[in-house]
Amino acid sequence: MAHSKATAPDDEPVGRNSTIAARIRRIDSLPTLVATDGLFSRQVSPFAKEVQAEEVVARMGSKTGLELMRGVAAVNRGDFFDLLVLGAGPAGLRAAVEAASRGHRVGLIDPKASITGAPTGAHSKALREAALCGATTWAEVEQVKNNTIQGAIRASARQMRIFLVEHLQGIGKLHDETHIVFTPTDRAKPTKALEFNALVIATGSQANRFPPVNFDLPGVYDSDTVSMIDRIPERLVVQGAGIIGLEYALIFKKLGCKSVVVVDIFDQVVPMLDSSLQEACKQTMASEGIELVMKTKFTQVEALPDSTALAPKIRVTCEGGKILDCDCLLSACGRSGVTKNLGLESLAIMGLQVGRGGFVQVDENGYTGVAGIYAVGDCAGGNLATIGQEQAVRSMRKHFGSGMLSKETRMSAKPLGVWTIPEMAWAGVTEEKARSDGLDIGTVTVKFNRTVRGCVTHQEGFLKMVYHGVSGKVLGVHMFGEQSCDLINYGAEAVCDGDTVYDILQFVFPAVTYHELYTLAAQEAKLKIMHRGAKSLTAATAWERVEVALAKSCQEEGKTIREVLHVAFRYFDLDSSGYITPEQLKAALKGLGMQLSDEHIMKMVVEATGSDEDEHIEYEDFLRIFNVEPERGIVGKAEIQQQGL
Template structure:
């Protein structure tokens, strides 16, 4: 049960609105720094979109659907004969829910451990340093804070004229809990979320089609050559792509959804049938109900809270971090800002290196990147070199029979300083950490190539790609 607080209680040093990755980390760090802190969360469970209906449940389904697909299609060639394989979707969904519950309860324990108060309720501004809170278990209270941090995250971007019912037309939330495998599953939007959830349901037996307005999948951070390779690998899984296609309307009947679309270049109309449609065209900042206008907090045309380089809003004493403001909508980016904002409040100093924020698409093979892409460097007029190394030439990948993909280095032409790394392949999401560390410390490609990597490991491909960017690889 949520605790209530009298309006005449001593003000908190820090009040955090939102218990997602940015919010709860900000609250924990503030508590560790000795600041009297409270976290207010309206969901009734900590962890935000990431833990409850995003990163964590989707990774559970991605992992378990991959195992199911492997048993059906991969184990026989490895000398493992399995008969009578069946999907128990109910148990798979329960495993997902168990992971979510365990982690959200763990966050609540971390708040207690660091002496952070926790209020379950919806907060809205009553003044620059004052919040009205509608408690989830009934009643209301008022909370005062010397510093207020807005960390309310993001929500699914709506598609004009299309209503999401979470049954036939679903958001990512509904796509995580479908009661049965749909025969035809159409994804509108070829970004990270659409590709991951499309992979899940394809592995479980659905016919999956991805409809994307642009001519490439993955989003703007992915290099063009990596995006093409990713598309080819997903087509091998059986996913169909309709790129350069604009959706005009989505209409549902008793057991079917009809999509009317058109080719962007030719204008040719296309009809697509589905049982379930996933609307995955992006996310937008979640500021509804906060009453930001009461304290004059400025927002831009895209609904993002405007902040300076110390996360201050236009209202003194109020700051904002995470998806609700600028930058990539990533849980780990919000976490870094959560630490920084607590340090700013306590010491006046904090820092996040936005040039070293990795991103991962958890398809199979995984796609990961950090730093600048070739497209960005061309636009900036930076002179650069590239080096690649395929997993087909890596001994561990060959042994594992997982040779799809490559590692690509982008380095400054004159100095060999690492500017960006892109990986498509097994365990790319783990391997990208080495690239992120290299960017954080300003390493050159030669620094990495001269660092001993264990043999046989997938990470040797990382070393070889670094070597290829300034000299020649040794094993290809």
């Protein structure tokens, strides 16, 4: 995310009366634009004429209730808003509710009659739910979609009603740093100027459209217009192997699409993911019968002669001559910020910048550097709804808050999720990023079926943990499988708090849940740290048991570890050959009460010798496995025999 050099406005003063006074002083100092024959003319703020800041504060203790209410009305009347929000998506609605819950007058500008507060991706989530519920007809899919939309509308309406957020149905365009030209959707209503103390731009993003795709052809969609599909395609081609493309490819295949082909010009699917998640994606698509064509671009997209609006027939010609015929083409090649036609250019001279991809440049609090103007969500590079909502809350806390925000530490890693089938989620760094940064790391992967819950559900999936190889600090968590988007929250907390695998082992999770994955991963990571460089944890653990038994012998007999190892080697070396064979090791361990398979024995031999080819454990190897260096002059079989071993 790009950052402007400007700093955000000072936080609201603490204390009720001082807060009110500060608010009204800001109002008094603002010029007001009022509608005239020429649309705008400047005059002294009518609020300043009616009431002064100190006057309202004084009235707070007045016995005359009428005068007090006049002061309050002066703040909340007419076309002045403490906050105006452009866009009623998840980030815009969150900003509006956050400010309104603090007692400020908020206007939410959006052309839609009904506010859902749902992200663009909500459509794919509804289709996904329909697919997982076994929908086989579009009527069943529509039912799930409609239920989702109605539920979202009810939830948003409830929030707006509770916190008195005013829905201004129409479009807004910035006139200057304190005024917006508002054009109602209802053309019978006049265009007017609205004055604000703070503005949040939350206009979201739109699908990128690149040639040679002709989006006017029947059956051709992008990640916005995909919501207009009214059938289950028979043959689907998806352009783009990113998050959106993979989601829809798997969903439509699950809904019964006979053929799905994903084409991408790059060589990796969802390149920002850890390699383990990328590989899991590819395996899932292969198992579902989805063809993946990488490092390939479209050269032509055309409608076949017998194509109609009701029965589209599309031909996609790829680089190299590959031809794909389909009845539905979905282009999912990323998104760009919706920032045109908002009047932002009028503030460019004051420092507001729109960067590459149409994203407004902001600081960590969503501040643009101009007056009280903020930008949050997709239009500011938020990418995911939850990130945009977090930006929205921070921006409102910064502008209307008490100053605590500047004293808080921001989450260094946010939990992110992808609603493919099955889900994927992650927090923190990938293994590849950690290694490229030169970090000393370890990794451990635990499959779902190692948990009790996994044994019950038989669901496929895994958790991969990236940790510091010495301290055990958790650096990243990556999950694949159903419920990953819920389970990742604990992993994100562990990364942000700087927790170690030892901290995780102290945490008590609910019984028979997939949270057990964290415990199992931490246990294995702990062993790997204890046995750094070990080729096999099983072998290292077995040698650990031998070492503990020998340590007890040291204590009981009052001998040094070297003396005990001399005796132990003679016990293991049954034929006094000067080395221990796999058969001798197995027999000796059996005598110590350790029943191990031939496979485990061979792993112990490899662990001791450091070679997959050497099956003889020399005396030096035996000492070194217990971190005891051979004595000088004792280097070989003959010397060992001379020592009486």
